[in-house]
Ligand code: HEC
Ligand code: HEC
Ligand code: HEC
């Protein structure tokens with residue numbers, strides 16, 4: 001009886017601490033998502049995995065945003081149609097719905113707007129929206145799914161990107177050790193991880209990397225104190241706004257699942273989290289961390305790896321005699 | 331009471347018919363597989379999906395044997411490292427364990443022997459076994475899984491291919507409508523499908539395509555009555571045996587899930603099942619089927635699509651600072 005009382009008091013304590021901790025922290029826990037429209041999500045998943053949305057019939061969204069690998073391809077810059085070397089590192093699709101906008105330079109306002117891009121990008125899927133629709137339209141099961149979800153058999157790029165975005169919205173990663181700590185489980189982080197988090201806040205990282213996604217909430221110049229040395233041509237926001245002051249201003253990326261989304265930075269030039277952290281210290285904060293400080297921040301960052309989405313591989317409906325054939329080698 | 335009795339008698343009837351039907355048919359139902367060693371299967375699945383077994387870090391077994399698409403890539407010949415155009419159509423991995431040997435020419439005796447091939451094939455994954463092992467060895471979670479499954483942290487190509495083969499052995503597709511019919515459910519096939527099956531037997535197809543996989547039981551010349559016109563250089567069994575009489579002798583492929591594994595033949599030159607069937611009739615049996623006959627055989631072949639393996643996408647353990655980096659553009 002006595003013990004039960006203690007436990008109860010402890011639980012109440014935990015709840016109180018939980019509320020307390022979260023409220024004062026720059027980072028909020030990620031909430032699980034319960035899809036409003038599971039059928040639309042399922043359709044979006046099929047499209048996300050369907051390489052027939054590419055000219056070659058070989059490349060799907062999942063090729064570059066591999067959900068087995070943190071929603072990325074883990075190479076410096078992506079491989080696109082005909083082995084085209086992409087210009088920039090592929091960001092994760094995990095928690096991407098929390099971004100203020102999509103792409104490194106924020107040129108797409110949301111996931112739906114973004115999703116139309118890669119299909120028609122010659123260096124990615126190299127297809128056309130018209131042909132992608134023609135492919136889907138030639139497959140009776142797809143027509144039936146679209147009918148079920150959108151009330152019409154008529155497939156268009158709007159319904160395609162709506163469904164893909166609905167699927168992507170489910171790609172959140174709650175349940176990280178850091179979130180458990182935020183929610184009051186003091187034992188969820190060890191001493192070094194906690195020190196890393198304190199340093200992350202006190203040194204100024206959290207000024208840019210904050211919110212539930214630990215990033216994605218604002219644009220910032222990369223290379224505030226010292227320019228970043230890269231051969232990468234990306235101009236950042238300047239490409240969107242045309243303003244010279246926006247040169248090398250990028251969306252601050254999410255640090256959720258950062259352990260999984262190597263290599264780092266928009267050029268993917270940095271292979272280790274240690275180097276990324278120490279570069280951030282120098283370039284963004286004019287601060288040189290010693291080895292131990294770097295190690296503690298890295299230890300903290302690794303606690304941001306959440307529960308990865310539980311994906312049942314979709315079974316794609318077969319092409320028919322009317323389906324336009326892929327053109328892998330043309 | 332009366333009704334229950336009738337039902338019981340019917341069920342007994344069904345069972346008897348079932349046994350009877352199967353016993354006299356050239357095709358046997360596919361049995362579900364209960365893996366002996368689920369942990370090994372799970373490890374094999376990770377390896378099957380892990381593109382880090384390729385030089386680029388981009389190509390996994392699942393790239394060419396996509397389990398969303400009947401275990402194939404659905405293109406005439408595969409895309410390999412650096413967009414290399416493969417020499418031959420990728421056969422399905424579904425039910426591949428039932429084949430008398432692996433590859434179109436049967437040059438690998440089983441799945442384990444086969445699995446070592448693509449990793450080191452310059453036109454496929456373009457890696458070396460040594461580097462693949464080095465990659466796996468640098469990842470503590472992989473070491474722990476291998477330890478759990480093989481009793482040793484020491485990873486080698488033998489344990490890698492054993493695990494992949496164990497996973498592939500689970501990739502069977504029971505439950506097709508045809509198997510239901512074989513098992514006594516008379517309503518599982520309609521009239522046309524049944525006619526197709528009868529024609530498949532009476533015209534001689536089942537002489538080559540038989541057994542539970544409806545193929546995979548023997549080698550036969552492609553082009554018995556008329557040579558097959560193709561620019562494809564594959565010699566078939568001749569490449570293995572050196573015998574001139576084995577020129578263009580191939581393993582008779584499985585027709586299970588044939589609706590999903592287009593395009594057809596070793597050169598992947600034939601897009602539709604109708605054309606494949608009528609070509610088979612002419613070249614192998616010297617018989618010209620009329621349109622209706624072709625349609626009925628195609629209708630029968632489509633009843634061979636079974637329940638596709640239910641795959642939960644594996645979450646791959648991240649690379650570490652010691653992991654050799656992929657070289658996509660070298
Ligand atoms: C060939 C590789 C490739 C393919 C295929 C591809 N992507 Fe991307 N994706 C990228 C790259 C590279 C970027 C970053 C581009 C940039 O910021 O300029 C990106 C950016 C994104 C973003 C923005 C994330 C963020 O944080 O800004 C989302 C969302 C996304 N892709 C989803 C998709 C979807 C959905 C598909 C399929 C319809 C797809 N991608 C296909 C490589 C690819
Ligand atoms: C003034 C804003 C700002 C500050 C302060 C800041 N960052 Fe960043 N961070 C960014 C931007 C912008 C990028 C994207 C850089 C690029 O273009 O690749 C980034 C990228 C990163 C990346 C790589 C993410 C990826 O997916 O490639 C890591 C890791 C990171 N920051 C950690 C930190 C740490 C740790 C600190 C504190 C030491 C910190 N950041 C401080 C703005 C900031
Ligand atoms: C780049 C494409 C590609 C990749 C990657 C690839 N395969 Fe294959 N696979 C093929 C092709 C093409 C063939 C047929 C080769 C032949 O018969 O000469 C084949 C044949 C096979 C076969 C024989 C099936 C049969 O019926 O004869 C199996 C089993 C198989 N692959 C499994 C795998 C496994 C396991 C991996 C990964 C370790 C893998 N493949 C990687 C393209 C690929």
Ligand code: HEC
Pocket residue numbers: 530533534535536537538539549550551552554580581582583584585588591593594595596597606607610611614615627
């Ligand atoms: C004498 C042996 C033989 C007979 C009889 C035969 N086949 Fe085949 N079949 C083969 C061989 C060998 C291949 C592989 C040809 C190649 O190299 O692509 C094949 C391939 C096929 C394919 C393509 C499989 C794939 O995955 O690409 C289909 C479909 C097929 N046969 C159906 C039939 C039908 C229907 C009949 C009867 C009209 C028939 N076959 C009669 C030996 C035979």
Ligand SMILES: [Ca+2]
Pocket residue numbers: 072089090091261262263264265268
């Ligand atoms: Ca990255």
Ligand SMILES: [Ca+2]
Pocket residue numbers: 402419420421591592593594595598
């Ligand atoms: Ca095929």
